[in-house]
Amino acid sequence: MSITREPSTEVTGLAAGSGVPVVRRPRKDRLVWLYVVPVSAVFLFVFIGPLIYTAWTALHETTYYEIGEFSGLNSFVELFSDPSLPAQIGITLMFSVGALVIALPAGLLSAIVLNGLHRFKRTVRSLFLLTWLMSQATAGTIWLWFLNPNFGPATAITTSLGFGPTDVFSSPTTALIAVTLITAWWSYPQAMLLFLGALQTVPEELYESLKVDGGGIWRSFFNITLPYLRNTIVSVVIVLLMLYVQMVTIILVTTRGGPLGATETLSMSVYNQTFVEFDLSGASATALLLFAINIVLTLVAIRFRRKETL
Amino acid sequence: MINKRWGFAATAAVAAGILLVGCSGSSTPSESEATSDEPVTLTYWDFLDPSQDNPRAKALKDNIAGFEAANPNISVELAVVSLGDMLSRLPQAAAAGQAPDVFKMFTPTVPQMAAAGAYSPLPSAASEIDDWLRPADNLVGPDGAQVAVPYEYRTCAFYYNEKILAEIGASVPTTYDEVVEVAGKAAAAGYAGFGTGFSDTDNSAVISTFFDCFMSQVDQEIWNEDGEADFATKKGEEFGNFLADLRDVGGLPTSVVSDSYGTVSDGLLNGTVAMSVLGTERIVTYATQNPDLKWAPLPLASTGDETGTTIGWTMGIGAGSKHVDAAWKFIEYMTGAEAGTNLATGGEVPTRASTYEEAFFSTPEADTVNSIAEYVESNSEPHGYSDNWIGLATGLSHAGQELFLNGLSGSEFIKSAQDAANQ
Numbered sequence: 043m044s045i046t047r048e049p050s051t052e053v054t055g056l057a058a059g060s061g062v063p064v065v066r067r068p069r070k071d072r073l074v075w076l077y078v079v080p081v082s083a084v085f086l087f088v089f090i091g092p093l094i095y096t097a098w099t100a101l102h103e104t105t106y107y108e109i110g111e112f113s114g115l116n117s118f119v120e121l122f123s124d125p126s127l128p129a130q131i132g133i134t135l136m137f138s139v140g141a142l143v144i145a146l147p148a149g150l151l152s153a154i155v156l157n158g159l160h161r162f163k164r165t166v167r168s169l170f171l172l173t174w175l176m177s178q179a180t181a182g183t184i185w186l187w188f189l190n191p192n193f194g195p196a197t198a199i200t201t202s203l204g205f206g207p208t209d210v211f212s213s214p215t216t217a218l219i220a221v222t223l224i225t226a227w228w229s230y231p232q233a234m235l236l237f238l239g240a241l242q243t244v245p246e247e248l249y250e251s252l253k254v255d256g257g258g259i260w261r262s263f264f265n266i267t268l269p270y271l272r273n274t275i276v277s278v279v280i281v282l283l284m285l286y287v288q289m290v291t292i293i294l295v296t297t298r299g300g301p302l303g304a305t306e307t308l309s310m311s312v313y314n315q316t317f318v319e320f321d322l323s324g325a326s327a328t329a330l331l332l333f334a335i336n337i338v339l340t341l342v343a344i345r346f347r348r349k350e351t352l
Numbered sequence: 353m354i355n356k357r358w359g360f361a362a363t364a365a366v367a368a369g370i371l372l373v374g375c376s377g378s379s380t381p382s383e384s385e386a387t388s389d390e391p392v393t394l395t396y397w398d399f400l401d402p403s404q405d406n407p408r409a410k411a412l413k414d415n416i417a418g419f420e421a422a423n424p425n426i427s428v429e430l431a432v433v434s435l436g437d438m439l440s441r442l443p444q445a446a447a448a449g450q451a452p453d454v455f456k457m458f459t460p461t462v463p464q465m466a467a468a469g470a471y472s473p474l475p476s477a478a479s480e481i482d483d484w485l486r487p488a489d490n491l492v493g494p495d496g497a498q499v500a501v502p503y504e505y506r507t508c509a510f511y512y513n514e515k516i517l518a519e520i521g522a523s524v525p526t527t528y529d530e531v532v533e534v535a536g537k538a539a540a541a542g543y544a545g546f547g548t549g550f551s552d553t554d555n556s557a558v559i560s561t562f563f564d565c566f567m568s569q570v571d572q573e574i575w576n577e578d579g580e581a582d583f584a585t586k587k588g589e590e591f592g593n594f595l596a597d598l599r600d601v602g603g604l605p606t607s608v609v610s611d612s613y614g615t616v617s618d619g620l621l622n623g624t625v626a627m628s629v630l631g632t633e634r635i636v637t638y639a640t641q642n643p644d645l646k647w648a649p650l651p652l653a654s655t656g657d658e659t660g661t662t663i664g665w666t667m668g669i670g671a672g673s674k675h676v677d678a679a680w681k682f683i684e685y686m687t688g689a690e691a692g693t694n695l696a697t698g699g700e701v702p703t704r705a706s707t708y709e710e711a712f713f714s715t716p717e718a719d720t721v722n723s724i725a726e727y728v729e730s731n732s733e734p735h736g737y738s739d740n741w742i743g744l745a746t747g748l749s750h751a752g753q754e755l756f757l758n759g760l761s762g763s764e765f766i767k768s769a770q771d772a773a774n775q
Contacts, residue, residue: 106443106447106467106468106469107443107444107446107447107468108447108469190615190618191605191606191607191610192544192605192607192615192618192619192622192624192625193618193619193622193624207606207607209606209607209610211551211607211609211610212606212607212608212609212610213609213757214757217610294553295553296553297553297610298551298552298553300551300552300609300610300749300750300753301550301609301610301753301757302750302753302754302757302758316440317439317440318440318552318742318743318746319743320443320468320742
């Protein structure tokens with residue numbers, strides 16, 4: 043048997059002239075700064091610093107990667123007067139929500155299947171994870187090759203079936219659908235992994251009790267599994283949304299935002315502004331808008347989380 | 353208590369140290385120019401991967417080894433960087449003082465990279481070389497000073513699949529009007545009539561190079577004296593009209609919007625594309641990989657001219673290089689007779705007259721490269737470029753996408769490309 047003692051508060055003296063005892067925090071509490079200071083320093087260095095630098099860049103003229111004169115809110119005025127901005131926001135939302143709608147159920151279903159497996163669990167889990175283990179660039183290149191209308195295997199299949207070549211990246215609609223599906227395909231194992239961890243915490247007795255009460259698969263799913271996974275679902279939604287809103291590589295490799303800007307999400311626009319147009323100031327303004335959208339999406343998702351877990 | 357205070361102090365010092373190290377500019381161990389006897393390591397960016405199994409990659413590998421053997425105190429650290437990555441990374445690297453000592457760059461983008469501050473000026477020794485086959489006065493920075501030297505020459509050539517043309521009963525077209533006609537017939541037979549690409553995933557390589565050559569053919573300047581794109585003229589429209597006519601007869605592949613240099617080239621090799629205009633650098637590869645593929649001078653434009661533009665890869669010294677002398681030694685070697693001969697075995701055209709005095713160029717093995725060199729010399733002329741080639745190339749791709757998907761006319765296409773270049 044072990045006894046733990048709550049840290050007691052030390053009263054070390056009286057505040058000058060007030061008569062109120064000065065309360066010094068216990069040593070254990072003050073030791074926490076040893077951990078807080080380095081973490082804060084790193085946080086400042088890798089997050090706050092770049093954020094301030096981005097805002098600073100957005101407020102200045104730039105020539106290639108050199109920061110020039112102060113230009114006030116010019117880059118924001120240009121950003122919000124750009125006629126393609128609403129379309130880019132729309133494409134970002136369609137792409138992100140579209141990929142989420144596919145990856146979330148796919149991840150959950152895969153996790154449930156894996157959780158129910160009793161043999162070859164590790165092998166099957168490794169197979170399911172394969173797509174996520176490859177880099178985004180590799181995933182994009184593989185699909186670009188597979189769907190190539192001239193020599194891709196998909197074209198060979200569809201042509202032999204009489205449908206003609208797979209020309210998905212040549213039309214605005216199909217290109218957006220294709221990059222959304224490729225992104226969902228690449229990312230769903232991430233959701234699966236998080237769901238699998240959560241599923242393993244659901245007490246088996248609950249399922250057994252329901253079974254005794256005559257409950258079937260659907261009832262156990264809706265009455266036990268889903269309520270237990272609620273917070274994990276919110277977490278997965280946040281993680282995936284962040285991933286999709288910031289996705290560049292797969293789009294860059296497959297369409298680079300085209301055709302006709304049909305797959306140019308805000309992230310892709312930041313990339314194009316930075317590396318194609320060399321407009322660092324404009325790219326910084328767009329990046330800040332993207333950051334704001336990320337915050338809004340996260341806050342909306344968090345509202346669905348149970349209060350007690352916050 | 354004393355220990356704890358020391359703990360706080362140490363933590364604060366470490367944190368401050370991290371911040372200071374992160375915020376400080378990088379410095380190299382040796383800030384001074386290396387003397388000729390000191391060992392030097394040159395960083396070199398090239399798009400070719402010497403580990404690949406092809407003649408150009410092998411020539412690069414041999415040339416670097418040859419240079420290191422001839423200069424035991426200089427070693428070359430090669431980084432394989434694609435052109436697309438190079439265009440985005442060089443200005444960043446230069447701004448951060450991390451540019452490579454030497455890098456390759458495509459002719460049209462040299463002025464833009466110079467404007468982005470990626471180059472160091474060439475040393476005075478560079479002006480002593482006077483046997484370039486073509487004037488190098490278009491490889492200049494904003495101040496008009498030369499920043500790069502030609503490493504390899506190329507121009508545009510007309511490629512066609514002899515077998516497909518025979519199958520559809522067509523002879524080799526000699527004008528762009530005939531190309532449209534034959535492309536329509538090839539498309540009716542199930543082939544991609546004329547392979548080109550409006551994708552900008554590879555910096556719009558196919559369409560921009562073709563445009564560059566076509567503008568030379570119709571004697572249309574691309575930029576005016578102020579450096580603004582100014583090609584939406586009657587002559588410039590001819591290019592747009594050619595593309596629009598191809599579209600109207602079904603001569604463009606349905607995948608043209610997403611096609612790039614790689615897919616067009618693969619289509620030619622696979623025998624699914626009947627004709628195309630690409631660079632002469634592919635002649636040797638195509639001849640060995642698909643005997644049905646032949647090449648000819650560019651079809652005649654309305655001016656009756658078949659002279660394209662001389663382009664190619666160049667070499668220059670990176671901004672802030674600490675080893676300018678060693679870097680120039682390397683460039684001099686790579687553009688010299690020994691390395692040029694190696695280069696020629698890979699089908700590339702060396703750039704200096706002295707290289708062609710080597711014994712190799714009198715052998716039958718050199719017949720192909722000699723014929724390409726003669727073609728480049730007789731059928732192309734270099735011209736100057738503004739510092740916005742990337743914007744122009746991207747504008748051409750987007751205008752091409754609009755032409756194919758939204759039915760733009762030839763004149764609308766050329767206007768759209770010009771507007772994009774001037775944005």
